[in-house]
Structures are given as structure tokens and as C-alpha cells.
Amino acid sequence: MISDKKKRVTIKDVAQAAGVSTQTVSRVMNKFSYVSEDTRKRVEEVVERLGYNPSALARSLIQRRSYTLGVVTSGLKHIGPSRTLNGVADKADELGYMLLMKELDNFDNSRVGEAIDSLLARQVDGIVWAAPEIGDNHSWLDERLDRIPVPVIFLSMRPRKGVFSVATDNYQGGAMAIRHLLGCGRKKIGHISGPLAWWEAVERKRAWRETLIEAGLDAREEHCAEGNWSAASGEQAFIRLLESYPDMDAVFVANDQMALSVLREAARRGVSVPSQLAVVGFDNIPESAYFHPSLTTVFQDLQLLGEQAAQIVVEMIQARQQEQPTFAQSKFIQPALIIRESSQ
Amino acid sequence: MISDKKKRVTIKDVAQAAGVSTQTVSRVMNKFSYVSEDTRKRVEEVVERLGYNPSALARSLIQRRSYTLGVVTSGLKHIGPSRTLNGVADKADELGYMLLMKELDNFDNSRVGEAIDSLLARQVDGIVWAAPEIGDNHSWLDERLDRIPVPVIFLSMRPRKGVFSVATDNYQGGAMAIRHLLGCGRKKIGHISGPLAWWEAVERKRAWRETLIEAGLDAREEHCAEGNWSAASGEQAFIRLLESYPDMDAVFVANDQMALSVLREAARRGVSVPSQLAVVGFDNIPESAYFHPSLTTVFQDLQLLGEQAAQIVVEMIQARQQEQPTFAQSKFIQPALIIRESSQ
DNA sequence: CGCTAACATGTTAGCGATAACATAATATCA
DNA sequence: TGATATTATGTTATCGCTAACATGTTAGCG
Incomplete structure (x- = not known):
């Protein structure tokens, strides 16, 4: 050749x-x-x-804009983040932008500066921060954000003043799940949470607790077990929960993968779902309709989440171009309950 | 603000x-x-x-290289493609490259030129073509490829002379599945294929047919039904297959999502898995270990696939830099059989 | 018919960096 | 000690494009 x-x-x-x-x-x-x-x-x-x-490169250089967005992702091997990325990609494409990607797994805050710099060095016009908030991994934000000369939007982050963000309304989602179970007559509702370093997991758990308390019911720590989103951890958490809360008649599981394990382990132990135990998941992964029994779950539209993020950041870019002021907003996307066999 | x-x-x-x-x-x-x-x-x-x-931009302009790879993806909302992308991203990062993404869903060949041009306009040093071969969607290759001035590597593509590619060895994977079922004493093995416009689906089906024939067994068209990878289509295909091949004692399903439907539908109809019907899937999605019964499946390492692609394309870039010749190769990644409850 | 406005094209400068070359100071060695 | 190599820095010319300005040409109008 x-x-x-x-x-x-x-x-x-x-x-x-x-x-x-x-x-x-x-x-x-x-x-x-x-x-x-x-x-x-x-x-x-x-x-x-x-x-x-x-050469778009030469053009970007002189025009000081690249029609490129930077996207910082994390956990791309999971379906959630990649759905979100897909949404960002679609909308960006539609609006005439390309995507410059930076994957940031298990990152400590020291790698954040590097990642941002490498995007800025390539003149991205805006940044979509699609790495979820875990522990204090967003703490860099306070001292670094206003030194970033382009608009930034954060996904799945706890709302902060003066910062643009979009997230699923995890609290509402959780509340919907619990209210549905209450509506089905369940009174002893346990919870398998995600890792509580995650903001999203905390919100879902808070919804479980507060909604139960509002209804005048118990929501003790023994009624909850913590997983790490994986099916394996879901199995372990469920086993622990069965011991600490033996007479539970329903469980709200913080994601579908862990819920799958609950269904299987219940089947193994001869616990009948839904008659003895109602199960509600979160996410609505495509498989969940084909679990046995099919899974009632809270649908969060991650594709839409990504699309909105791209849309907003492009609007911010345009506003800045025209020297219009922009006002930081935290936007929430409403989830929807999908009722299937596992809860009724 | x-x-x-x-x-x-x-x-x-x-x-x-x-x-x-x-x-x-x-x-x-x-x-x-x-x-x-x-x-x-x-x-x-x-x-x-x-x-x-x-400014990496200014540097790219004068040096005529950007330390950026272009990645063309498709179907990112599915777990497979995003795993692959994750592999590409990780390896690229490790080698000091960034990723410029172009999502190309449901594309006709007219959008291909555009996509390539937009990557080249940004001076990418190489391209990873991670959109799978479906129908004749790679036909542009003949007349366009040698007008692309940077190295290109194709994923999940039928090997072609003079073109670099990496793919899972789908044929081997299928053969492993069938040989395993034969080893378990099954003789009437059906197949639920993916959409046969996909090269990968064709390979898996070919493995099913040829391996059975080698063993002196039947592999007729009535013993096969076509799905479209989705769990919903798997259910339909399985129902059709039960009619056209009622005494089948095993089924090789071309991906895990469709296999999930098979498990559920079998459970519904009181067909016991594995005693009456053995089931083997393909992919090893994380959930498959938690299906009920857990699913025997062919594991394909898509993360590795992506990593290898990035590695090879960077090697090609370096070779070209040093004016060394490169020789086109089609590389295959070997899958592995994961035996679980559904087959024995 | 002269004056302005719209159309059509060219010239010059510069985006932010590095390549390539030039120059000067110091170190090393026969 | 002069010649050569090494170290340290500066100057000029691009990379491929567009902004900003300049210049001409044609058309429209009172």
C-alpha cells in the first residue's frame, strides 16, 4: 500500500x-x-x-469559535450515561455542533482541571458536564467554574445557585413509586438504595422516607439496604433486607438492575411477586418489560435529558454571542411511572 | 451574571x-x-x-496533526455500541488522544461523506468507524476510502482486502454455542437470529447452520426465526419458532435481550428451561447472570474491541508519520462461552 | 448627468502557535 | 588557542482561513 x-x-x-x-x-x-x-x-x-x-480548524482559530461542544462523561459502559450521551449527540448534530469527548472514570478532582483545559485548548464553545455527582466530586466547581470562559451545563447534579443544570426529578420519581405502592394497599415498604454517595441515590431514598412519613407510616433505617446499582449488589442488599425487615410487603428498588435480582431471588425463595411482595424499580431499562414478572418502574428519559442539556448550552452560547445576559436555572425533567405486573 | x-x-x-x-x-x-x-x-x-x-487549535494548524481521533458511532443508545465507544475512549485517552464524535443513526450513504468531511475538516489524525455493517451501508467504502488522507479502522465489518478492521469472531462464538449444546446431548437446535441485514447476525446464523451440518444434523430454514435484537422481537420470533419447530430441545439466540424474552415466554408456557429447552444467548450483558434461570451466553468483549481499534489506528498514524508502510489486516477477537443454568 | 446605494472583487492583517533558520554565548577538545 | 560542539535565545515565515477595509463597477434616482 x-x-x-x-x-x-x-x-x-x-x-x-x-x-x-x-x-x-x-x-x-x-x-x-x-x-x-x-x-x-x-x-x-x-x-x-x-x-x-x-479547514474548520483554521476557521475556528480566526473566528474564535469552533462549533464544537465538550462533553465530559463518566461510566459510559453503563446504559444510563450512554443514553444521555446519545441525546447530547443527537441534539448537537441537529444544531450543527460536533462533540469533543472526555471520559472521566473514577476521577479525583485533580484530573478535572486537566480535562477542562484540554477541552478549552480546542476552543469548545460550551461544555456539557455529564458526569454524575458523587461524594464531593463537584467541589472543584466553587473555585474553578468562573474561570471557565465558556458556558457549562451540569447533568444530574444537586441544584446550586448560579449554576446551570438539568436533572431527572429523582425525588418526584421516588415519591410516585411509593404513592403507587401505598395506593395498592401496601403498608410495609422497604427500600434498596443506590450508593448513598450519589446525589441521585440520596434523592430517591429521601423520597421513600418522606413519602412514607407523610402517609403516617414507618421508614426506619432497618427498612433500607444500600446497593451499588449492580445486579450483584442488589441480590446482597435484598438478602440483608429480608432479614432486617422480614414482614415487608413491598420494596422500592433504586434501579432496574438491582430490581431484577430482587425478582430472581424472590422467585428462588418462593416469595411470590406481586402477591406477597410488590416490587418497583427505577429507570425503565428496555429489558424490564420482559422480566418475569414484568417490572413496574419509574421511567426517566435520559435521552431527553441529554437533548435538553445540549439545547440549553447552545442557547447559552448564542446569548453570550449577542451579549445578552443569561440567568442560571436548575431544570428538572419529570419521570413517569410505568405500571406492570410486579406491583399489582 | x-x-x-x-x-x-x-x-x-x-x-x-x-x-x-x-x-x-x-x-x-x-x-x-x-x-x-x-x-x-x-x-x-x-x-x-x-x-x-x-491553544491546541493553533498548534494543530501548524503541525498538521491534532492528536484527535474521529469516531463514527451508531446505535449509541444500545449497550453494545456504547461499550465499544468506552473502550475507544479509554485507550485514546491513555495514548494522549481526544475523541471527536459523530453519531450516524439510520444513515443512508449520502450522509457518510458529510460525516467524514466534517471530521477531516477538524484535522483528525485517524478515524475509528464503529458503525456496524448493515445491508450495503459500507458500499461507499470502495470509491471513497482511498480519498481519505488519514488511517481508518472499521469495527464489526466483514473482512475486506486492503482495509483495516477488528471484529468479534461471531462465527466462532456461534460455533461454541452450538457445540456446547451438542455436548449437552441436544440434537434439535433452533435459532433466533438477529436482523439478517447485519453482517454479525449472518455470521452467527452461518455458524449455527454449518456447525449442525458438520455434526450430521438438520438445520433447515424452518428451524430459524429472525428478530431485530429487541426483547419484543425475540418474543415474537420465539412464538413463531415454537410453531415451525415444535419438538426443538434447544435454541441458540443471537443476543441476550431476545434470549431474555425466550426465558420469560418459556416460563409462561410451562416449558421448563433447561430440562425441556436449553437456551444460549450472545453478548453477556450484565443482567444475563441474573435472569431466571441464569443465561448461558457467548461473551464478546466490546470494551476490548474498542481498545484494540484505538490502539491500531494510533499505530497506523505513527507508522505513517515515520513513513513506514502498513499492511492492512482484519483482526478477530475471540469470544468466550459462559455456561450458566439455562443450558444444563 | 451627477450622486448615492447596491453589488462584486481584491488587499492586508492577523488568529495563536511552531518550523526553520540565524545568532550569540559558553564549553570542550585536539 | 583556535576550531568545533553545545547551549540559549531571537527572528521570520507560515499553517488555512476570515475580518476589516479598500476599490471598482453597475444601477437607480431626482
Whole structure:
């Protein structure tokens, strides 16, 4: 295989071949400026013939904008984050932006600065921070955020004053699940939470506790077990919960994967779902409709979450372009309860 | 919120503040060149103080390389493609590359040119084509590929002469599944395939047919039903298959999601798995270990697939840099059989 | 017919960095 | 001690494009 040493076709080559200035070629490529029909035709022909593809890089450099968004993700191997990324990608594409990705797994705060710098070095016009809030992994924000010269939007983050964010309304989702179980006549509702370092897990658990208390029922710590989102951890948590809360008649599980384990372990032990134990999950992964029994769950639209994030950050970019002020907002996306066999 | 109108700190600002030339600053930033200890200190201090972050854009322009890979993905909302992307991202990060993403769902070949151009316009050093081969969606390759001036590697594509590719060995995976079932004494093995426009689905089906024939057994068209990878389609396919092949004693299902439906539908109809019907899936999604019964499946390492792709494309880039020739190769990654309850 | 407005094109400068070359000071060695 | 190598720094010319300004040409109007 012979390596092609063909040089890149530049605007100069086109200009020369068409017998015009580079500026004229630039005008043809970017429309909306005075070029005679005649010249336009001629230039377009040359462009076609030489296969000219303008360097977005050079353009970004002079225009000081790249039509590129930076996306910081984490846990991409899980379905949730990749759904979100998909939403961001779709909307960005629709709005004429590309995505520059930075995966940031198990990160300590020291790697954050690096990640941001590497995005900014490439002139991204805005940043979508799609790594979830875990422990204090967003603490860098206080001292670093206002030194970032482009708009940033955060996903799945606890609302903060002066910061743009979008998240599923985890509290509402949890409350819906519990109210549904209450509506089905259940009174002893346990909870298998996600890892409580996660903001989202805390919110779902808080919804469980507060909704039960509002209804005048018990929500003690022994009625709850903590998992780490994985099916394996769900099994363990369920086993512990069965011991600490033996007469429980329903369980709200913080995600579908752990709920799957609950269904299986219940089947194994001859605990009948839903008659003896009602189960409600969270997420609505595609498989959950095909669990046995099918799983009642809280649907969160992560695709939409991503789309909204991209939309908002682009609006922020445009506002800044036009020197309009923007006002930080924390947006919530409402989840929906999907009732299936496991709860009734 | 007042918008910061602070200008970007450039190499010139640093040079001026430190009382040296921009070239010297450049030398300090890039190491490995003669700079006195004294000057280096001074410049580094200024860099720190002003918060200078060199423009990768400007550097890319003059160096004609961006340390960025283009990734073309498809179906990111599914777990498979995002696992692969995760692999690419991890390895790219490790090798000092960033990722410029282009999502290409339901694409016709006309959008392909656009996608490639938009990546090339941003000077990507290489391209990872992670959109699977479906129908003739790779036909553009013949006439376009050698006009792409950077290395390209294709994932999950039928091997082609003169083209770099990496894929799971789907045929081997299928063969493993069938041989395992034969080893368990099954003789009437049905198949639920993926959509046969997909190369991967075709390979798995071919493995089913040929392995059975090698063993002197039947593999007729009525023993097979086609799904579209989704759990819903799996259910339908299984129902059809039960009619066209009523005395089947095992079924090889082309992915785990469809296999999940098979397990559920079997349970519903009182068909006992594995005693009456053995089931083997493909993929090893995390949930499959927690199906009831747990699912025997063929594990394909998509993370590794992505990593290998990134690794190879970077090697190609380096080879080209040093004007070494490269020789196209089609690489296969071996899957592994994971035996669980559903087959024995 | 002269004056302005709209159209059409070209020229120059510069985005922010590095390559390539030039220069000067110091160190090393025959 | 002069020649050569090493170290340290600066100058100039791009990379490929567009902004900003300049200049000409044609059309429209009172």
C-alpha cells in the first residue's frame, strides 16, 4: 500500500484554479455575501473538481469559535450515561455542533482541571458536564467554574445557585413509586438504595422516607439496604433486607438492575411477586418489560435529558454571542411511572 | 451574571510578561529543547500566574496533526455500541488522544461523506468507524476510502482486502454455542437470529447452520426465526419458532435481550428451561447472570474491541508519520462461552 | 448627468502557535 | 588557542482561513 502524499487542498488552490482571490472563494463557501452568479458557478465547479473541504480548524482559530461542544462523561459502559450521551449527540448534530469527548472514570478532582483545559485548548464553545455527582466530586466547581470562559451545563447534579443544570426529578420519581405502592394497599415498604454517595441515590431514598412519613407510616433505617446499582449488589442488599425487615410487603428498588435480582431471588425463595411482595424499580431499562414478572418502574428519559442539556448550552452560547445576559436555572425533567405486573 | 470579557491568554502575553520571545515560551511548554534553568523558572511562574493554556487549535494548524481521533458511532443508545465507544475512549485517552464524535443513526450513504468531511475538516489524525455493517451501508467504502488522507479502522465489518478492521469472531462464538449444546446431548437446535441485514447476525446464523451440518444434523430454514435484537422481537420470533419447530430441545439466540424474552415466554408456557429447552444467548450483558434461570451466553468483549481499534489506528498514524508502510489486516477477537443454568 | 446605494472583487492583517533558520554565548577538545 | 560542539535565545515565515477595509463597477434616482 503506497501512502498518499497528496497535499491537502486549500482555499488558495481553489482561488488560483478559479482565477479569483481567496476571499471570493471564502464568500462562495459561506454564502450570504455578494458574489456574481457567474463567479459562484466557476468557483463551485473548481471546489467540486478538486474536492476542496475547508479547514474548520483554521476557521475556528480566526473566528474564535469552533462549533464544537465538550462533553465530559463518566461510566459510559453503563446504559444510563450512554443514553444521555446519545441525546447530547443527537441534539448537537441537529444544531450543527460536533462533540469533543472526555471520559472521566473514577476521577479525583485533580484530573478535572486537566480535562477542562484540554477541552478549552480546542476552543469548545460550551461544555456539557455529564458526569454524575458523587461524594464531593463537584467541589472543584466553587473555585474553578468562573474561570471557565465558556458556558457549562451540569447533568444530574444537586441544584446550586448560579449554576446551570438539568436533572431527572429523582425525588418526584421516588415519591410516585411509593404513592403507587401505598395506593395498592401496601403498608410495609422497604427500600434498596443506590450508593448513598450519589446525589441521585440520596434523592430517591429521601423520597421513600418522606413519602412514607407523610402517609403516617414507618421508614426506619432497618427498612433500607444500600446497593451499588449492580445486579450483584442488589441480590446482597435484598438478602440483608429480608432479614432486617422480614414482614415487608413491598420494596422500592433504586434501579432496574438491582430490581431484577430482587425478582430472581424472590422467585428462588418462593416469595411470590406481586402477591406477597410488590416490587418497583427505577429507570425503565428496555429489558424490564420482559422480566418475569414484568417490572413496574419509574421511567426517566435520559435521552431527553441529554437533548435538553445540549439545547440549553447552545442557547447559552448564542446569548453570550449577542451579549445578552443569561440567568442560571436548575431544570428538572419529570419521570413517569410505568405500571406492570410486579406491583399489582 | 456579568459575562467575562477577559481575553484568552496567549503565548504572546506570556512572552511579554516574562520578557522573552514567544519561541522561548513555546520551548518551555514543550520541554526537550535548550532553555536555561533560570528562564524556565521565570516562564513557568508567569504561565502559572496568568493561567496560560496553549491553544491546541493553533498548534494543530501548524503541525498538521491534532492528536484527535474521529469516531463514527451508531446505535449509541444500545449497550453494545456504547461499550465499544468506552473502550475507544479509554485507550485514546491513555495514548494522549481526544475523541471527536459523530453519531450516524439510520444513515443512508449520502450522509457518510458529510460525516467524514466534517471530521477531516477538524484535522483528525485517524478515524475509528464503529458503525456496524448493515445491508450495503459500507458500499461507499470502495470509491471513497482511498480519498481519505488519514488511517481508518472499521469495527464489526466483514473482512475486506486492503482495509483495516477488528471484529468479534461471531462465527466462532456461534460455533461454541452450538457445540456446547451438542455436548449437552441436544440434537434439535433452533435459532433466533438477529436482523439478517447485519453482517454479525449472518455470521452467527452461518455458524449455527454449518456447525449442525458438520455434526450430521438438520438445520433447515424452518428451524430459524429472525428478530431485530429487541426483547419484543425475540418474543415474537420465539412464538413463531415454537410453531415451525415444535419438538426443538434447544435454541441458540443471537443476543441476550431476545434470549431474555425466550426465558420469560418459556416460563409462561410451562416449558421448563433447561430440562425441556436449553437456551444460549450472545453478548453477556450484565443482567444475563441474573435472569431466571441464569443465561448461558457467548461473551464478546466490546470494551476490548474498542481498545484494540484505538490502539491500531494510533499505530497506523505513527507508522505513517515515520513513513513506514502498513499492511492492512482484519483482526478477530475471540469470544468466550459462559455456561450458566439455562443450558444444563 | 451627477450622486448615492447596491453589488462584486481584491488587499492586508492577523488568529495563536511552531518550523526553520540565524545568532550569540559558553564549553570542550585536539 | 583556535576550531568545533553545545547551549540559549531571537527572528521570520507560515499553517488555512476570515475580518476589516479598500476599490471598482453597475444601477437607480431626482
